[in-house]
Amino acid sequence: MVLTRILTDFIRLFYPNLCMVCHSDLTKGESTICTSCLYHIPRTKYWLDSENPVAKIFWGRAFVQNACSFFFFAKGSRYRKLLHQLKYNGKKEVGFTLGKEFGNELKMIESYKNIDLIVPVPLHLKRFKQRGYNQAEEIAKGLQVSMGIPLSTINLVRYNYTETQTRKTRTQRVENVSKAFRLETPNDFKGKHILIVDDIVTTGATLEECATTVLEVEGTKVSIATLAYTSL
């Protein structure tokens, strides 16, 4: 296994234009993942069902209009490594390619047509500096292209740890322990339907916090889309 991986990485060094899933040569017009692998990606099709398992995660926690994921992040699946490449191996193009494909599905669905803005879950500043990009933002850029909906990346921000800890008194610290996000200019979201985007959903805790923060603004609606879904 390790040897195969080393060999694959070595080959890619000289022939970088290979499909990230099946390692076959990419043809003109294809990037990152070949047409066949994109076609066969294990789609959840949750966008066709408003009471799907991802939507159910948020029941009783945040009032969400729609929630779905693009594909199953299953053990043993050859698609599993895509997320790893996106998050830990600097392959941000995976996010864009799959986000675009995901958007092609969502744009066909009536309940996703009235979305005003796409908002990626912000990354910790420290993590952003390490990685050089926010993987959720790369997915959101793909969605933006195929859905034709604008992107907002500067309004919803994440408190960084030191900021939260130093600016508050001890009591505030205890009270705000779960408050990880804020809006820089809440009025910009007023009355808007926001699609919050992340790479994967498991417990939904982070997405719930983002949704709650957005929903504090008058007249907002929230929908959620993640690239991958894994049941615990």
Ligand SMILES: [Zn+2]
């Ligand atoms: Zn392929």
